[in-house]
Amino acid sequence: MICPNEFTCALFVDGELQEEDALELALHLDSCKACDSRVAALRAENRTLVQCLQDIDSDMSSTVPEFSTSSGRSVSAVGFALGVIGVAIAFKLSTALLFGLDLPVEFGWLNPREWALSLGVAVNAVFYAFQNADAVFTDTTQGLILVSFSVAVLFGMVRIFKRGAAVTSILGVLVAIGCVSSPGYAVDLRKGPRASIPPTDTVDDTVLAAADPKAQSMEIAGTIKGDLIAVGDVIVISGTVEGNVIVLARRVEITGTVGGSVFGAAHTIIVSGQVARNLITGTDTVDLSRNGAIGGNVITASREAVIDGKTARDLISAAATLDLRGDVGRNVSFAGGQVTLTGSSRVGGDVGARVGKEENLRVAEGAVIGGQKNVHLPVATPRSNRYLTVSFYAWQVVRVLGLFVTGLVLFKLIPSLMPSSMSSGSDWLMAGAVGFMTFVAVPIAAIIIALTFIGLPIALITFVLYLIGCYLAKIVIAEFVGRSVMKNSGVVPLLAGLVLVIVAVNLPWIGTLINFLLILLGLGVIATTVYRRVSHRPAEAF
Amino acid sequence: MVGAVETRKQPIDLDFEVVYNMHYRRVLNLCRYLLNSPDKAEDAAHEAFLRAHARLDSYNPAYPLSTWIFKIASNYCIDLLRRKTAEKRIFDVDAGDHYDPPSGGSSPLSEVLAAERGRDVRNALGSLTEKYRVPLVLAYYNELSYEEISAILGVERSQVAVLIFRGKEYLRERLGKRLGKEKPR
Numbered sequence A: 001m002i003c004p005n006e007f008t009c010a011l012f013v014d015g016e017l018q019e020e021d022a023l024e025l026a027l028h029l030d031s032c033k034a035c036d037s038r039v040a041a042l043r044a045e046n047r048t049l050v051q052c053l054q055d056i057d058s059d060m061s062s063t064v065p066e067f068s069t070s071s072g073r074s075v076s077a078v079g080f081a082l083g084v085i086g087v088a089i090a091f092k093l094s095t096a097l098l099f100g101l102d103l104p105v106e107f108g109w110l111n112p113r114e115w116a117l118s119l120g121v122a123v124n125a126v127f128y129a130f131q132n133a134d135a136v137f138t139d140t141t142q143g144l145i146l147v148s149f150s151v152a153v154l155f156g157m158v159r160i161f162k163r164g165a166a167v168t169s170i171l172g173v174l175v176a177i178g179c180v181s182s183p184g185y186a187v188d189l190r191k192g193p194r195a196s197i198p199p200t201d202t203v204d205d206t207v208l209a210a211a212d213p214k215a216q217s218m219e220i221a222g223t224i225k226g227d228l229i230a231v232g233d234v235i236v237i238s239g240t241v242e243g244n245v246i247v248l249a250r251r252v253e254i255t256g257t258v259g260g261s262v263f264g265a266a267h268t269i270i271v272s273g274q275v276a277r278n279l280i281t282g283t284d285t286v287d288l289s290r291n292g293a294i295g296g297n298v299i300t301a302s303r304e305a306v307i308d309g310k311t312a313r314d315l316i317s318a319a320a321t322l323d324l325r326g327d328v329g330r331n332v333s334f335a336g337g338q339v340t341l342t343g344s345s346r347v348g349g350d351v352g353a354r355v356g357k358e359e360n361l362r363v364a365e366g367a368v369i370g371g372q373k374n375v376h377l378p379v380a381t382p383r384s385n386r387y388l389t390v391s392f393y394a395w396q397v398v399r400v401l402g403l404f405v406t407g408l409v410l411f412k413l414i415p416s417l418m419p420s421s422m423s424s425g426s427d428w429l430m431a432g433a434v435g436f437m438t439f440v441a442v443p444i445a446a447i448i449i450a451l452t453f454i455g456l457p458i459a460l461i462t463f464v465l466y467l468i469g470c471y472l473a474k475i476v477i478a479e480f481v482g483r484s485v486m487k488n489s490g491v492v493p494l495l496a497g498l499v500l501v502i503v504a505v506n507l508p509w510i511g512t513l514i515n516f517l518l519i520l521l522g523l524g525v526i527a528t529t530v531y532r533r534v535s536h537r538p539a540e541a542f
Numbered sequence B: 001m002v003g004a005v006e007t008r009k010q011p012i013d014l015d016f017e018v019v020y021n022m023h024y025r026r027v028l029n030l031c032r033y034l035l036n037s038p039d040k041a042e043d044a045a046h047e048a049f050l051r052a053h054a055r056l057d058s059y060n061p062a063y064p065l066s067t068w069i070f071k072i073a074s075n076y077c078i079d080l081l082r083r084k085t086a087e088k089r090i091f092d093v094d095a096g097d098h099y100d101p102p103s104g105g106s107s108p109l110s111e112v113l114a115a116e117r118g119r120d121v122r123n124a125l126g127s128l129t130e131k132y133r134v135p136l137v138l139a140y141y142n143e144l145s146y147e148e149i150s151a152i153l154g155v156e157r158s159q160v161a162v163l164i165f166r167g168k169e170y171l172r173e174r175l176g177k178r179l180g181k182e183k184p185r
Helices: A006-013 A019-031 A033-058 A074-100 A105-110 A120-130 A135-161 A165-180 A390-413 A425-450 A455-486 A491-505 A511-535 B016-035 B038-054 B065-084 B109-113 B118-127 B130-140 B146-153 B157-182
Strands: A187-192 A206-211 A218-220 A228-237 A245-254 A262-271 A279-288 A298-307 A315-324 A332-341 A351-355 A361-363 A373-376
Touching: A006 A019, A006 A033, A006 B157, A019 A033, A033 B016, A033 B118, A033 B130, A033 B157, A206 A218, A351 A361, A361 A373, A390 A455, A390 A491, A425 A455, A425 A511, A455 A491, A455 A511, A491 A511, B016 B038, B016 B065, B016 B118, B016 B130, B038 B065, B065 B130, B065 B146, B118 B130, B118 B157, B130 B146, B130 B157, B146 B157
Parallel strands: A187 A206, A206 A228, A218 A228, A228 A245, A245 A262, A262 A279, A279 A298, A298 A315, A315 A332, A332 A351, A332 A361, A351 A373
Antiparallel strands: none
């Protein structure tokens, strides 16, 4: 036998060589002094290594902490509970403080108390969401799709190429950008005096404009080929915007032409120009002047709405008063105080009014309604405090029991869903972030999959799983809360956790927010567990 | 952790407090070696005992209880290490790890160790990346076989052999450098 290399010797010393090879080597050692001494040295090395590493076991100076079956993280659990409530209160307080402070005059319109109907940005957002699923949907979800797609590509590449995170991140982002980006417009950021665009100017990009605080108004007199996103005190659009207009201002005047839709949150919006698609506003006063024309729908939430111009499609309005003087191509839907159709008004379809009294829908002589006139009066059911009804509590008990039984089955089937490894705030933050991504990305992914005919069943399954995930999320968190509070795990802590969670989500004022946060955290834990199960063999499988 | 929601039968004559007190230090030390962080090690040791407590019914009394608990602790720590990096395959052997004939540059540790103390070896071990540190700890602190290590790390037995061999080479290099610096003094 020729002398074995060091690797083989090391295997021999570790007792990891095949039996016949080991035997052969042992015989060789009898005849080769060099190899024998090498093996002896390696053996001594192993002994030394074992001795050095195990040396610390002889140190008995440290005390053994008392064993407790609690997760040992009751502090962080309490911290977590306080954190959830704290975030909810901080959110509420900060918004109250923000809007209660004396803001600079150009931000005065942000104060919801100045809005007669206190409709605010939330209503605007709701209208965004419920708008026809065409261009608006595309615009508002494009960013989310990009982010979700990037993450999906990232995970995919991690799985496929098994490269380091940094390399994969770069590749993933490049692929996502490459797939999603189209030859669209770049972004032109304009601030201060540059924000106004003179009549002679043409900007080929999407414009992000913030007005000069010292200037009285910002005027877009030129042409913008992309979208316009503008913030300021007074914004006048007298030129042409070929894309959409998104404005946040005290006063907005549109006398020019807009090729897309107008989304506006402002105190006053006056449109006397042409808007090719929709006009969607959350305002105190919206005024579509006689010369104004909207190619799509008008959707407005405001104190006062005056529609004198032409609306090609529907008019949907929530307002204290609506004066309709112009033409509406299709239906008029109104909810609020009072609606008046003057003699000059023309409605192609139905007029539906959700008003307090029959006489609050006034139709003047000469007004033309192509379809039917419907008045929806409020159903006379006394609004009782839900907390004072027996059915509320009965329902909550049923809810807890339902969650409890589901929880028993869930943890029996998938015990690893118990968030026992949430050792620090950063873990919870991570769970929240993952939960948020899941909460946003899954429905979008389902919609994208549904766009292909074959993908429809998959999309439906995904969506059902998503809803199940949202339901289970609270159970996962409740189990953790119960275990931390009772410092024990079992049936009773799970029930206790569920009771606490259900009480928390039913709290007036902040319950909804707590509910939302708990769903995010729970979804995060579930998503992480599922990902780990899919991505690699769990280390604790034995 | 199914125990959270069901009544379990516990092995007779097993006082977990005693088991805990007996093995805590050793589990803590194992976690320290694996995680290279005293703070994280304490949490991990606690978690390992919690898991052991919750899964007592899956313990096979034919094997030593200590081995079973160390295995839980090792698995938990390796899970933590995997979670720390986006790269899950941290113990994969790559091109640079394949065995090539010895250059003769490094001598067995025993020669180097003659003048070294255990603490220096532990420090040198701590300076290794987890890729090499973990197999070494499992092999020479936990005294597991290559087969057992390969099962825990989820890599081939031959890869374990290469990782340990390379790990020891790096350890020699680090200790050798330190010695080289100290010699002139």
